[in-house]
Amino acid sequence: MSLSGPGRTERLVLPGVLTAAQAAATVASIAAVQRSDGAIPWFRGHHLDPWDHTEAAMALDAAGEHERAERAYEWLRRHQLADGSWYAAYDDGVAAAPTDRGRESNFCAYPAVGVWHHVLSTGDEVFAERMWPMVHAATEFVLGLQQPGGQIGWKREDDGRAVTDGLLTGSSSVHQALRCALALADAVGEPQPGWEAALGRLGHAVRHHPERFLDKNRFSMDWYYPVLGGALTGAAAKERIEDGWDRFVVPGLGVRCVDDRPWVTGGESAELALALWVMGESDRAVEILRSIRHLRAEEQGGMYWTGYVFEDDAVWPVELTTWTAGSILLAVAALGGDEATTAVFGGESLPVGAASDCC
Template identity: 75%
Template sequence: MTSPGRTEHLVLPGVLTAEQADLTVAGILAMQRPDGAIPWFRGHHLDPWDHTEAAMALDAAGQHGDAERAYDWLAGHQNDDGSWYAAYQDGDAAQVTDRSRETNFCAYVAVGVWHHYLATGDEAFADRMWPVVQRAIEFVLELQQPGGEIGWKREPAEEGGAAVTDALLTGSSSVHQALRCALALAEAREEPQPDWELATGALGHAIRSHPERFLDKSRYSMDWYYPVLGGAVTGPAAKERIEEYWDRFVVPDLGVRCVLPNNWVTGGESCELALALWVMGESDRALEILQSIGHLRAGDGMYWTGYVFDDRAFWPEERTSWTAGSLLLAVAALGGDEATTAVFSGERLPAGLEPDCCR
């Protein structure tokens, strides 16, 4: 269990008590391997994005040593080109089950490293992880397209390693947040990265103004809220975007649909929407969304991935580290945890430079 006082900002009426927060944190820790890897659950695979999300939740809960071990795992298993593979069986680097290299998976290390640095002020950690972040961002930007969008992956090296130039709106929006966190880390180190600033500006412009540059995945709720969560769409445009599709994706008292037309709500998407609402200044609606997924909480403090409400059944039958992690991060933001609010609000993150044509 966590130490007293570490989870005060994780107490939220109708969502988590202090005891429940401690149990959820303990559940994530139970999934973490001795080498720092955090798979979805023991015996399943690890992907770098969800591994980082779970590590951020540990930092939000004050478990900084365990979070650092998770980042050390990333540092120790980064490929020479700056990437990570898409999936490792149970976090075992010797058992790679998907050798493609996805850009948003690789970029997200910057979000986690900046979050950990803000939570701890650990300069030695920042020094150690800065080259890791640099290599990851350079790998990602190699797949940026002329229009600013980010190609979503490289194929496995044994299949030629070709860049897939098709871009995903959700993935590119996540990369947008990661680039801003990488720029913040560079600024803190007084190591300017003007190319990153230009790349961030071009990507943000593409997300805001050129939906045709992305594959049409509008059936998925992530494509709806991620431009807001990733910080590319703000202000009245964010409000308009969320309102336009609210009734399509939000199921009252149950959560957020993952994909239309399936009658399936998922914990991760619900928590991420809550975070996006908080970013917009709508804490009351964010709280309502988090309260609506209480039915996904299991007795061990973890959360079922989703619920098929036509069948009144949890599906799939798994309780993942990243679902619990997304819940803790959303609660931490609403609870005012300084590092978490800084990473997701965007208020202290560099915005990048928009292309000349768009200023």
């Protein structure tokens, strides 16, 4: 099996963040966690969830590991439930037994982002056709949870009961996923005007109706995800980021997960860097990525600790996660101009949805 060497990771080089050799080591470490059936758990012995599995697969594609990424998407295709969803978590075992039977809307939406990223990375039209039924079914499941105000209900319980509360982070992630699902629909010649309308309603809710979402204001993801997911752009995006900057950014250390805890995390830091890049603020994005170099564990294959409690000078939790490493690689790939990565996060070529004048 191919593993990326320095020559294959030229777009994963960023001075002060990653060298080609460091990027190759991180990619190899993610690949080492991937099981032979394509599954990518958080780390060996821990669970897999569809969102983070997809994030790690996208990082493999950004590094040129297209065969490995394709196997990850095939795992999703094989394990999709009859209603188009996936369980929220599966154990790291051959049988992939579910450990959380809830079916979360943003977890089920995000594979569309990864599939479209893979299509753009490879130009593989056969793959696009093969994955279209999976993405179609997953998107229909997600939109079955859309509320009259446009927001997306959080999940369905195992018994089928809908949890209709909307999460701003989750709905913002779904916004990006819907755009990618629509792009795939266009590519396979299956336009979905109903999805266009749903996207318009969702974007309107994210931009104009914070009261339609549960109050999770203390979480940094609720701060930057409307920008990262493409719902908030231009001056409104910049105003939002500036408004929360001092609450969440710890200079030289990274981004807090929540504003009232002395804990910075690699995933949130990398995602903020991506959001800054989307806004055209590459210099600040690089600054954020450089600030989390302390989370890199060279002696553990160039993986990244999930977080760091700075008041205690302690890594916590003591885990090296594929999705943390994946999010950092994707942020570097965007800054390096990787075309597929810039397309799915920059969004300039993605459908924007039907205009919505809903209240």
